[in-house]
Amino acid sequence: MGEVGFAPAVRAAVVTAWGAPLDIREIAAPRPGPGEVLARIRVSGVCHSDVHQWKGDWPAERALMESFGIRVLGHEGVGTVEAVGPGVSRFTVGDRVGVPWMNYWCGGCEVCLTGYSQWCAKAQTTSVTVNGTFAELASVSERAAVSVPAGIPDDEAAPLMCAGVTAYGAVRRLVSELRIPPGKIVAVVGAAGGLGHYAVQIAQALGYRVAGIDVGENRVRFVRELGAEWAWDAGEAEEAIAAVGGADASIVFTPKLAGYELAFKLTRLVGGVVAVGIPDPAEGPLPITPAALISRGTRIVPANVGVTHEFEELFRLYRAGRVKSHLARRGTLTDLSGILQDMADAKYVARAVVSV
Template sequence: MATETSGKTTEYEIPKTCKAGVVVNEGPNFHLEVEDVPVPEPGPNDVLIKLNATGICYSDIHYMLNDLPIPKMSVFGVRSPGHEGAGVIVKLGSHVKNWKVGDRAGIKPAYDACFNCELCWTGKETYCEESPQIGLQFPGSYQQYVLSPARYTSKIPEGVDDFTAGPIMCSGSTIYCSLKESGLKPGDWAVFPGAGGGVGHMGVQIAKAMGMRVVGVDGGDAKKELCLRLGCEAFVDFTKVESVADEVVKICDGKGAHGVFVTATSGGAYASAPMMCRISGRIMCIGLPPAGTAFAGADPLLMVGKNLHVIGTKVGSLLDTDKALEFAARGLLKPIYEVFPLAKMPEAVKKLQGGNVAGRLVVDFNS
């Protein structure tokens, strides 16, 4: 609860503990439980955010499964993953001048950066060696009260609610970054394997808003309906065709896609991507398969013969996040999500792990 003086919010009543989804039995047989955890105290350069919503991302599941070639959450003493949070700032560190209590704010996958290297200076700060990951190296957005460095916290614009902003912090900014780096132009064919998923369905909307011709690839009638409603010019159901690549090439003027944005995490999606491309096509690597289960690229003869480009893009930068939020503020990006109350966060995680999600799952901390 906030108190007010002369119409201005000055202070929030901050509890000693808060609810959080925490991983139990980290590894292949993990499960999530909702527990009370201490509310952290902001350092001099931090803000304390009370989250109203968090998206559930498959990267969180990778962290809890330990199936990526990176250190475990437990190495850093972290039990709560999550990196798609949106809420309100309730307390400032003693040195913070660029925020005020009551401001709306969001956290994204990258926790901070050094801002003193070439990568940071050129908008590639998520690749900075001093850019740790929230929800892996720091408690993430499955915890209602979280810390964020003031200089790396994102402002949420007017007209964008927290259930929209949360998923954009990761999925929206990540796919915006990939679309930007692909160099595709209005009128180019953009194909999205995994188009009905959390990242893919936002890519469909942003690509459409950028003037691209969009083809969705996914499985099932629910994903088809969603993709066509969001702006796909065509949809290929991988469960119903003999060759996804042949169908995509046929749709894309018989020549193939200018860019294939692999938001799916399967080895099959990556294996078929080069076959979907036209001459000089770009294979954009976004989805993270478990280590050793997929390969991005093709036989060098095909790569050379088609002048193919394979490009990996990580999570979006500060600027990418702001740009993705701008699309939402203009009504051009509307994440499709199913809301779960906090007590059912474990069910949301299990549902995403099972792969039966069209759009995004979002947890409401206030229900």
């Protein structure tokens, strides 16, 4: 595909200093290299990772953003293919496409070939090593680009690109890694948040008995409305779960060590803990000693976004009406700084989206 017709500049929300209001300005338009798809973004979801990256409080991501010169956040983009680079066959101009967190993985290394491409050493990530989706155009490798089916509106599809698929991947690990079958009790820690609210619905849809846990009356009420069998405040969760024999597994979405501390208390012997939320590294390591780990037989499994087949499975659940995106905030690029700050302050439940 030639370069004729490329917009020379695109509007974007640009990070100029860590934690400072985003600057809405024009940046050079990205161009699709070999094997890449260029997406014209219509809607982008806002993720908790955006808050951490915006504030610069994840050292590894901050260093990568600096070394790759990345200034545009956002990794939940949905739009239309604007152009394709040489060698692209799965997408053509005009197709609906999603741009997720995973922007590229090699597909040929041992990690990729054993089904863990999220951990590919050659992976590229949207908004960390490739400019993100808070811009009119964003590029993604054909391999990582998501084919978004009809029947899911843009604003509901966008948060599935990270929050939805991450929640799906975390719930899926109950079966794929932990061998905990449907029917068992799963505690979702941080159940009212962007990821947690999907996990509650997905785990219920797959037949688990869900105890959704969050902090404060409003958030607990929202968890109950999502259809969780039990909805508890974090302060009452330990006693309440003991009354039903403990959780067979806990999934931690809360990006605080306190969430992990609670999960280890809620989980019964030989149970599983799925780690999703990423506390500030300054909070320190996981709050469990090797002695406790071994004596309780606790199995800890990390979950990290999702890839192609997980999107397809999630879309099927969505189209069957078993999962819904709850959008608490909507805005445009100019509203982003306020939305990010409100997310940092936990001022809304579920998810926010911006039109681009």
